[in-house]
Amino acid sequence: MADVAWHSVDLAPVVLVHGTEPLIAARALERLKALARERDPEVAIHEIGGESAVAGALAQVTSPSLFGEGRFVLVPDLQSAPESLVNEVSSYIQSPEDDVTLVLVHRGGNRGKKLLDALKKAGVQRVAADPLKRAGDKQTFVTAEFTRAGRRIQPDAAAALVDAFGTDLSELAAISRQLIEDTTPEGGQQAAPVTLEHVRGVTAGRVETTAFAVADATIAGREAEALVLLQQARLAGADPVPLVAAMASKMRGLAKVSTPGASARSLGMPEWMVKNLSRDARGWSDRSLAHALNAVAQADHEVKGAGRDPQWSVQRMIIEISRARRTR
The missing domain is CATH 1.20.272.10 (Zinc Finger, Delta Prime; domain 3)
Incomplete structure (x- = not known):
């Protein structure tokens, strides 16, 4: 199984997002969906979870399409999926469809370990959605948040944000969005990189x-x-x-x-x-x-x-x- 970062994961026939940090998992899914739409604006997006996670559901949405459009299939809670769906996924990964991206999200725990082992053996691309503990990883997260918005932030500014808000990843994401909005010029002008002074303006007193x-x-x-x-x-x-x-x-x-x-x-x-x-x-x-x-x-x-x-x-x-x- 090849591990990739959430901010650089690419489309593949099967992708596993595995870990307990919901925000990292969400960012990986957002990127994958955006890439799928970029590759094929007509891509059909399906989600198999809850009441839709019935026997035959995966086969139905991954079968060859009459219209030839690409398909993006998401299983959002693999760790709690019924046995019938787990078995379908186990069979499907042996011979996935070329025009389908199947994204499996496993939010931790031991349930489904046999399938996780099978995914690993099959060399499926895996995004580790683990809690970020190192300051460097959190700074990478901040930089990725700005990149997603088409913006740049200077390294010392990203470090200052982590110093001030790094104990809560959701808060770190929220303050990044605020900075992006506050520093985006009106009238379509090109925005300059966010600097340490910009960060100090929103973290004063922190x-x-x-x-x-x-x-x-x-x-x-x-x-x-x-x-x-x-x-x-x-x-x-x-x-x-x-x-x-x-x-x-x-x-x-x-x-x-x-x-x-x-x-x-x-x-x-x-x-x-x-x-x-x-x-x-x-x-x-x-x-x-x-x-x-x-x-x-x-x-x-x-x-x-x-x-x-x-x-x-x-x-x-x-x-x-x-x-x-x-x-x-």
């Missing part, structure tokens, strides 16, 4: 975004700016824990790219992220980096209950890291 702004200023050694941003974060209601978490994330990134032989591939990071972190890392020595990591570890310990004043712990961390960066 705790995660504020936290990473504090971290960026701190690792650059801009102590005064970082402390001002920290005060703004407090006024916006930022809790000390995510502030320290953002700093820890940045410092871990610096440590990773400072490792001899580190590359985007070995670190599992996008090229642009490694490039930016490597630029920041040039201002750090091994000694100053170790001092900063110790400061983060101490602050993390204190804001989670070991310290008397979490706000002061964060402020002290920022001062120590900023000064470590300047002294090297």
Whole structure:
């Protein structure tokens, strides 16, 4: 079974969309339907599910058409399909029709495992509709959302969106749509790529975004700016824990790219992220980096209950890291 990404899946006689993330599954289906209509504007779209999932349903819609139009057949809930339909699918995949695209959606679980194994053995194209956990995968999702709309977003802008809204994929998709609408010019003018400034306009006051702004200023050694941003974060209601978490994330990134032989591939990071972190890392020595990591570890310990004043712990961390960066 050949795994393909939801944003690059192509038409094939049989496609399996498999996983528990409904939004990824929906995006894969939208792409496949659009490709089917692009290939044949007269394509007939059939869905076999619920009451229509009866014996013989698949054979009826996949039989050669008198009018010669292409057919797009969707089974939206393979994991709960009746045994008769599962058996039909098992037989059909042995010799699929050339002018039919059969899309099977399995939303997880063990039911239908025998058919899943058969699909794998047959080499059917599979889209993994799994929850996105890595920041890089979420940034790819954002970029794909803009591409679907015929727009572009700069890498640092996509990263900022993920920082602010990456805990909820549906929210991330919604804010992407809002940005697309807000930045589309009237009168048919060509839209410019969405930038970090555009993102900051819609994420103002968002705790995660504020936290990473504090971290960026701190690792650059801009102590005064970082402390001002920290005060703004407090006024916006930022809790000390995510502030320290953002700093820890940045410092871990610096440590990773400072490792001899580190590359985007070995670190599992996008090229642009490694490039930016490597630029920041040039201002750090091994000694100053170790001092900063110790400061983060101490602050993390204190804001989670070991310290008397979490706000002061964060402020002290920022001062120590900023000064470590300047002294090297």
